[in-house]
Amino acid sequence: MTRITAVYDIESPSGVAHAAAVMAGEQSTGTFVRLAAETDALRERSAARIEAIEITGESPRPALPSRREGPRYERGRVTVSWPAENVGLSLPTLLSTVAGNLFELAELSAIRLLDIGLPTALIAACPGPQFGAAGTRRMLGGHDGPVIGTIIKPSVGLDAAGTAALVQTLVDADIDFIKDDELQANGTYCPLADRVEAVTAVLDRHADRTGRRVMYAFNITDEIEQMWRNLELLEANNATCAVVCINAVGLPGVRAVRDRSSVVIHGHRAGWGLYSRSPDIGISYVAWQKLWRLAGADHLHVNGLANKFTESDAVVREAALAVQTPFAGDGAPAYTAMPVISSGQTAWQVAPSRHLLGNDDFIFCAGGGIMSHPGGPGAGVIALRQAAEAARQDIAVEDFARSHGELKAALETFRKPSIVV
């Protein structure tokens, strides 16, 4: 493939075909008036092209307020393509091209970016995930099944010692993975340096005793050069993972971390709702997650089935599968990442999560689902592993629970959620 493609769901008062032409013009050689300099040769070389148009409906009212009005608003799916040469090998310029000014066009009363297709050369020029699922297991010292994890809560407020005390409880529960909350980066009451020192002492003691090093994802989100210093701090303390709030640091921010990181990059998507909440404006995670994988994220949050936020199970399913889907294209690197499932998760959601993916290459994060187990956090972690084992053996979790006490107690404690995938 030598062109960049992007698929959009659009609505327009002037018709989908006309709106698509305006989009292609605005995002490449066109302007509102055709210029003398826009020669045929220049257009041939650099103009965006409409590859496909499918009309999907129409409405008497615009989905979003728009300066331009019409008697009806036609909806459809359009595929636009650009010569790879327009963008070069730059992810930020790719973003400005496929998700730039076109969101503001008056010819559009709705526009969502649904998917992108990229030239192999552009994919290969990006670093991609350094570790992914296989590397994460390696960092865990060899590991089967889904990675069982949790998030430090309260999100903010604990100091370093308080965090370390909670980490002690969690490592004693034989958990695989613990992460800082996205809100806890380098606050005054819990500076990153203090937290790394206090938590590392707990992780070291536990590793000395058991031979297992729990993966702790320290939130290093900050300015670029500070993140680099944070990476040095992590390296000096044998840390294995860093949380990076991807939307807060931007694509070049993630790439800058990737370029100097010896640890797994755990991509937190705080702010994602801004892109996803409206059916009429935004970017689908199918498209969005590709960019962050290219920049170097190893783990990517995808929400969870029957979560406490607002995304439907169908959207969560699509997101989780997308993160594990290799890049298309002859000779393109796969650059798959590891989906992170979280939000209101208990033993009930392990098997449905595994079933939708068809493998164990995911991180399953539970908070109350571990801490509120009647047998304590240790039993909470065991129950989640048992649920994963049941799924692997394709045995209904309730049946498996008959011979597995911790799982049984979990299923009795936590309400069975309704999952619709």
Next chain:
Amino acid sequence: MTRITAVYDIESPSGVAHAAAVMAGEQSTGTFVRLAAETDALRERSAARIEAIEITGESPRPALPSRREGPRYERGRVTVSWPAENVGLSLPTLLSTVAGNLFELAELSAIRLLDIGLPTALIAACPGPQFGAAGTRRMLGGHDGPVIGTIIKPSVGLDAAGTAALVQTLVDADIDFIKDDELQANGTYCPLADRVEAVTAVLDRHADRTGRRVMYAFNITDEIEQMWRNLELLEANNATCAVVCINAVGLPGVRAVRDRSSVVIHGHRAGWGLYSRSPDIGISYVAWQKLWRLAGADHLHVNGLANKFTESDAVVREAALAVQTPFAGDGAPAYTAMPVISSGQTAWQVAPSRHLLGNDDFIFCAGGGIMSHPGGPGAGVIALRQAAEAARQDIAVEDFARSHGELKAALETFRKPSIVV
């Protein structure tokens, strides 16, 4: 001020007051179930607080699809505050705090961030604009009136020689400012290095002849270390300005440029429509532009009156004024930036732009408004300066045109737009 504040327009099936409490919880110490570790002392120190609630309406239907439903959806404006210590001095963590997970809450069927208020210590810890309007005038060798500018079009497709030829026409027209399009960064057919070399030769010759160095904003948008190399290239060529696509590089990206830049940072907001198009999800420019000023943007795009995109004149007005509004707070640096007015602009929009701001500290970018003047580009630039002079003298532009031929021709050539501010 020792707390961070954020004002939101929200809608909720469970009532505005309840939704505000959920937002404050999710974005600070709370989780879905109150934990033992969330002590009163911890809450006192770190919890977000609801400062104000104003009910503004209700609807039988949700504005956005939401997992949670209700018989009615209450709308209102809420102010939430956080202790400054939660965030420390980090802009990315500020962003995850005021515009993070809360966009995904099921308790909300609409949420827009309208404004933010910041502690003086946080503002002062950020670099802010290095040049702003005063520095831009200095770089222009001393300059009165609005800065008259244009954008290289076609956006992409011209090679370095083609760009330089167009620049020659523009500098001969005595323009102040020229910028690369946001889509033209380092594409294969027009690599930045070639473009800098070719354009610089034109700028140098013009400066040698006239003593005036036109400000050319080269689009340096790229990965962090490449942007730094690009800055070195600019510096070696006596360049005075760099375009940075702010949404594409992120806050730490702009900050990284600011930290090593000797040139004016021209912040292009490609992708802005994603934040602004929906009345029910997003971020207002009043809030958004503060972050980019803190990170170091000198110029910030604000669209134009009667523009070719979809924003209303009222929104453009608010944005332009916001960019020039100093940060509030005792001892806080003002950190004002220079609004960039563009999109479908002609001599008709100069006076209304100046009137809304009350000063000349803005960049007025016209494309066709200069190139399509019947007297040629030189007359096009003169006409825009005459329109600015008319506004400064508070003379109606049509009256002023009687004794100013270039302006008269411009007003006859370009359709008078309808402006509603």
